[in-house]
Amino acid sequence: MSAKPVGTSAVPPISTPVSQGKIVVAAVIGNLLEFFDFTVYSFFALTIAKLFFPAHDPVVSTLLALSAFAIGFVARPVGGFVLGHYADKHGRRAALTLTIFLMAVGSAMIGLAPGYATIGLAAPALIVFARLLQGFAQGGEFGAATATLLETGSAKGRGFRASWQLASQGAAALLGSGMAALLNYQLTSTQLLDWGWRVPFLLGVLIMPVGVYLRRHIVEEPPSAAKAKGASIEPGLVRKWFLTVFAIMGMTVATYVLMYYVPTYSIQYLGLPPKLSMLVSIGAACSSLTLCPLWGLLSDKMQRRKPLTIIGRGMLIALLYPAFWLMNHFPSLPVVFGLIVLLMIFYTMGSAPAYALMPENFPKHVRAGYLASAYAVAVSVFGGTAQLVVAWLIKATGNTLAPAWYMIACVIVSLVAVSMLEETGGRELA
Template sequence: MTFLKIGQTGDLRMQMANTSTSQRKIIFAAVFGNLLEFYDFTVYSYFALAISKQFFPSHDAVTSTLLAFSAFAIGFVARPLGGLILGYYADRKGRRSALSLTIMLMALGAAMIGLAPNYATIGVAAPALIVLARVIQGFAQGGEFGAATATLLETGSDASRGFRASWQLASQGAAALLGAGVATTLTFSLSTEALNDWGWRIPFLLGTLIVPVGIYLRRHIVDEPQEAKPKGSRLFETRHVINWFLTVFSIMGMSVSSYIMIYYLPTYSIQQLGLPEKLSIMVALATSVISFVMCPIYGAWSDKLRKRKPLAIIGRLMLLVLLYPAFWVMTHFPNLPAVMSAMIVLMVFYTMGSAPAYALMPESFPRRIRASYMASAYAVAVSVFGGTAQLVAAWLIDATGSKMAPAWYMIACVLISLLAISFFEETGDKALE
């Protein structure tokens, strides 16, 4: 992409202003569309308890919850396939086409969940519909990440790549904030009976609105002409494959951390800490705010340093050190101020470890394979580890009888991701390939 320099003629300055406006529209379209898609995919976790009663009835509340989380995890099974197919599609046919397709698929899944008859009405077909909807959403989400990340990284100057790429993670925080906000509003507005009966459907039906909004916004994304494939280049070059595996393990630890801290904590607070349902959702609200606010700050900081790795490594080290003390505080002082304070501290360092990495990882791949490699690596990491994090955390507590079990699991995963991020070559001081 050609960029204009300040100080040239008035016509060129006007052209640069127009280009900047166009770039802002593209970035906003990618971020807002990503936000809406992640909202549709993750809002399920906020209403897992209500969904478990409607679609996975059981005499044992823990078993019912595990089944609901299993359906949540199933949505991640299709992510690698979606990442591979839709990521390749984005690299070959353009970012806009792929992003528009993922929006329509995500809305379809949300409508299926929001309108699905419950178990009492159609029996085993009810949970089957939920599972199918989650598979469709997982396929769409697998392709969304790579195309959106590539769009954010490639649109604009090299000097602000870290800031732009950080909005991939910030938009996920905004999606969680939107989901938590809707959940909080419904929880305080409706009785428990009404919420469990029909109120939980509202967030999914709202999620279908992403189709007209998303397609309208993404009209502004204009794909550059496809670059020529360098002579002698191969799709599976050794350095790209190595970076792919490093990306998988780098995302793994942070994905497990985010799905437990942001999405599992409301359920954990109710079942393990004894917090009222109306208060537990406030924890998710606080963690989502921190993610949304801090990610762009750390992304911009990495631009100023012209280095991604120092912040990513320090953030993960601090998260590693603080995980056990934070869970100890929550289990020994099970009240809202203690739980919220512990989660806020953890999220500050989680975002430090994650936001710069969202530029470092895609910067490590050339444009011609960036969307497909990032989409497939992210999908594998999140499917195997992130999507199962809530299920594993709940199972570990049940198997060990220890409320500290999620902390140990997170520590192991963050340690692996810390090692993976340390092996990346620094890219913050290099021009985008």
């Protein structure tokens, strides 16, 4: 069987739909594992707070648990710089295999950690260390995985392939919220507190062998991709790096508030029962999983990334305050569910095409490093702290609409930044 040459020798030898599908799965499975762990942590934040961060005030206990969630993001920039450069220098496969292994170890540590009543202060210390390990791994995960998705296949499908990086977050949230809802329905409160909350973390570890196997069997990059020139610090690239940080800023805040904080918010401030609050996140996760690939595909058809990105973010800014106002004045499951899904429509429109736009702005030999570090910094500073910040804002101001105002401010900055990036749809990669 003969094959026609496609382009130059720099094109990876991946041409069949089946092999491209395997690349997509292998690239996003680590992201799915990481966001699955994060989703589960958010949904069981109140339980983890009781077991590992006991305090006289339940709100303070929750804030401490969310602080442990946020502290994992401290290690992300380090992981982004170290593992992102490693992926550029030694190849995507080596970096992707390492990151999924480290994330699974962190998940196992959380799932097996004894509570505060058993080992005292060592219990929250274990949780914090596990979150730092996962944060370091995820810092390098995004850049290597997104670069792999972008560089695999033809230029016509880059937006669709890259959108699966965000869609995998929806899949993880759906898996996590579905499992949390199932456990809440099937187990008593005592069973959940005793052992039920550990089940998702330990099941998450089972993804690791599958992910390692798939990533070790990715077709190896050609020498030009696997042996990069090394880090390149140029004024133009540094400018794009800062724009990427702020382009991610608003959407990562929206991610962690709309998809992960809303169940806790619905319980504490809207009065929804825990079992129903999980359904809201299931709706948000389904929206992300189904809509992201559609927006990515549409950006390929248009051969433009920025129009959808700008329209989506602009609509999100316009709808956030009215949506939260309606939730607070009509706190029922149909209202909250419908409004979150509506917000997710424009969130995904403003985000999915940008997952191709941002990496396309960097040349191949430094793409993973620049993208990983920019993403890690943005998610660490803004995304990882989002739940903690909005919870603190509500407590400090007494205003339950504070999450909307915080997201609006962040998305406005993000909208300005993304509008300043170069349009890259339809172009050949550098």
